[in-house]
Amino acid sequence: MSKIAMVLELLGDGKWHGIEALLLRLKLSEREFREVAAFLGRYGFVKVDEANRRVKINRDFQRLLAQAVT
Secondary structure, X not given: OOHHHHHHHHHOOOOOXXXXXXXXXXXXXXXXXXXXXXXXXXXXXXXXXXXXXXXXXXXXXXXXXXXXHO
Protein backbone atom coordinates (compact mmCIF):
# COMPACT_ATOMS: atom_id res chain seq x y z
CA MET A 1 0.00 0.00 0.00
CA SER A 2 1.34 3.45 -0.88
CA LYS A 3 2.09 6.06 1.78
CA ILE A 4 -0.70 8.24 0.42
CA ALA A 5 -3.21 5.38 0.62
CA MET A 6 -2.13 4.59 4.19
CA VAL A 7 -2.63 8.21 5.27
CA LEU A 8 -6.02 8.45 3.56
CA GLU A 9 -7.17 5.20 5.14
CA LEU A 10 -6.47 6.54 8.63
CA LEU A 11 -8.01 9.93 7.87
CA GLY A 12 -11.10 8.35 6.31
CA ASP A 13 -13.20 8.83 9.45
CA GLY A 14 -13.22 12.60 8.86
CA LYS A 15 -11.90 13.47 12.33
CA TRP A 16 -8.85 15.52 13.23
CA HIS A 17 -5.77 13.36 13.84
CA GLY A 18 -2.65 14.42 15.67
CA ILE A 19 0.46 14.27 13.53
CA GLU A 20 2.47 12.49 16.25
CA ALA A 21 -0.14 9.74 16.54
CA LEU A 22 -0.23 9.32 12.76
CA LEU A 23 3.55 9.06 12.60
CA LEU A 24 3.49 6.24 15.14
CA ARG A 25 0.64 4.35 13.47
CA LEU A 26 2.01 4.75 9.95
CA LYS A 27 5.65 4.19 10.88
CA LEU A 28 6.65 7.15 8.72
CA SER A 29 9.33 9.71 9.40
CA GLU A 30 8.24 13.29 9.99
CA ARG A 31 9.70 14.22 6.59
CA GLU A 32 7.82 11.44 4.78
CA PHE A 33 4.56 12.40 6.43
CA ARG A 34 5.04 16.09 5.70
CA GLU A 35 5.65 15.33 2.01
CA VAL A 36 2.44 13.29 1.81
CA ALA A 37 0.43 15.88 3.77
CA ALA A 38 1.80 18.72 1.64
CA PHE A 39 0.84 16.88 -1.56
CA LEU A 40 -2.67 16.09 -0.30
CA GLY A 41 -3.08 19.62 1.04
CA ARG A 42 -1.91 21.21 -2.21
CA TYR A 43 -4.83 19.61 -4.02
CA GLY A 44 -7.36 20.23 -1.25
CA PHE A 45 -7.70 16.60 -0.20
CA VAL A 46 -6.75 17.30 3.44
CA LYS A 47 -6.61 20.22 5.84
CA VAL A 48 -3.40 20.62 7.82
CA ASP A 49 -3.51 22.59 11.07
CA GLU A 50 0.17 23.34 11.65
CA ALA A 51 -0.44 25.34 14.83
CA ASN A 52 -2.08 22.36 16.56
CA ARG A 53 -0.10 19.69 14.65
CA ARG A 54 -3.14 17.88 13.31
CA VAL A 55 -4.66 16.91 9.97
CA LYS A 56 -8.04 15.77 8.63
CA ILE A 57 -9.50 14.75 5.31
CA ASN A 58 -11.56 17.24 3.31
CA ARG A 59 -15.24 16.34 3.70
CA ASP A 60 -15.99 16.43 -0.05
CA PHE A 61 -12.98 14.23 -0.80
CA GLN A 62 -14.05 11.87 1.98
CA ARG A 63 -17.45 11.46 0.30
CA LEU A 64 -15.80 10.85 -3.06
CA LEU A 65 -13.60 8.13 -1.58
CA ALA A 66 -16.58 6.51 0.12
CA GLN A 67 -18.45 6.37 -3.19
CA ALA A 68 -15.44 4.90 -4.97
CA VAL A 69 -15.19 2.09 -2.41
CA THR A 70 -18.84 1.07 -2.57
